[in-house]
Amino acid sequence: MTRELCSQALAFLQCVNLVLSGLKHVNSPRNHISISGCDNGIVSNLQITAPESSPNTDGIDISHTNNLDIHDLDIQTGDDCIAINGGSSNISITRVSCGPGHGISIGSLGKNGAYETVEQVQVRDCTFSGTTNGVRIKTWQGGSGYAKNIIFDQIKLDAVSNPIIIDQFYNPGGAQPNEASGVVVSDVTFTGFRGSSASDQAIKLSCSSVGCSDITLDNVQITSSEPGDTVTASCENAHGSATLTTPPVRCLGS
Numbered sequence: 389m390t391r392e393l394c395s396q397a398l399a400f401l402q403c404v405n406l407v408l409s410g411l412k413h414v415n416s417p418r419n420h421i422s423i424s425g426c427d428n429g430i431v432s433n434l435q436i437t438a439p440e441s442s443p444n445t446d447g448i449d450i451s452h453t454n455n456l457d458i459h460d461l462d463i464q465t466g467d468d469c470i471a472i473n474g475g476s477s478n479i480s481i482t483r484v485s486c487g488p489g490h491g492i493s494i495g496s497l498g499k500n501g502a503y504e505t506v507e508q509v510q511v512r513d514c515t516f517s518g519t520t521n522g523v524r525i526k527t528w529q530g531g532s533g534y535a536k537n538i539i540f541d542q543i544k545l546d547a548v549s550n551p552i553i554i555d556q557f558y559n560p561g562g563a564q565p566n567e568a569s570g571v572v573v574s575d576v577t578f579t580g581f582r583g584s585s586a587s588d589q590a591i592k593l594s595c596s597s598v599g600c601s602d603i604t605l606d607n608v609q610i611t612s613s614e615p616g617d618t619v620t621a622s623c624e625n626a627h628g629s630a631t632l633t634t635p636p637v638r639c640l641g642s
């Protein structure tokens with residue numbers, strides 16, 4: 389099939405007071421729902437289903453959108469369950485069950501030198517089962533802008549490959565040299581995490597020379613999904629504090 393024929397199932401552009409509720413989406417050829425340029429919306433009680441092996445089938449893609457309340461969704465897909473892209477603020481995501489899929493992502497931001505911003509995001513009471521990521525912030529080298537004032541709270545994990553990940557070197561095409569500019573990541577809180585990691589690295593805070601600041605982990609308990617295995621945390625240029633967190637995050641600079 390050519391790319392032109394593969395279109396998203398449902399797109400909302402430049403809308404005000406969107407209310408989307410009670411739908412069931414099955415097997416969109418590309419991303420299922422995209423919301424762009426909208427203000428004041430409520431998206432609730434949706435079921436979105438696509439096979440784990442289907443590429444580019446994001447559940448909900450959000451960009452340039454403010455004041456969006458998303459709650460009570462069940463998403464099974466082959467890509468991000470929800471992706472929050474540039475130009476978005478005050479996005480609240482509550483009671484979303486994700487898996488299989490690639491988790492809930494902020495970004496990617498800053499591709500091809502773009503200036504992009506995301507702020508005021510609250511992700512609460514969400515569950516990830518067998519996903520490749522849990523909660524993720526991904527930014528490209530060489531961009532600018534920021535991702536800030538973000539909270540992930542009360543998150544349940546069941547055999548998630550990368551439960552907590554900040555990646556300022558995002559590039560699916562390969563490794564990136566450390567560039568002087570990038571999207572600044574700050575004021576990000578991870579709290580009330582419980583569950584298991586399918587990889588050894590449960591927490592990865594991988595920041596470029598631009599750095600990540602005011603990263604807070606509190607009351608995070610992640611064990612291995614393989615009985616007897618231990619999990620670790622890694623950081624690079626990440627600053628903040630970790631309390632009551634397992635695995636311990638000793639690498640976080642103050």
Ligand SMILES: *[C@@H]1O[C@H](CO)[C@@H](O)[C@H](O)[C@H]1NC(C)=O
Nearest residue numbers: 428429454455456457478480
């Ligand atoms: C954030 O968005 C919600 C709707 O989801 C709205 O009720 C609230 O007033 C907004 N908060 C701010 C600070 O704009």
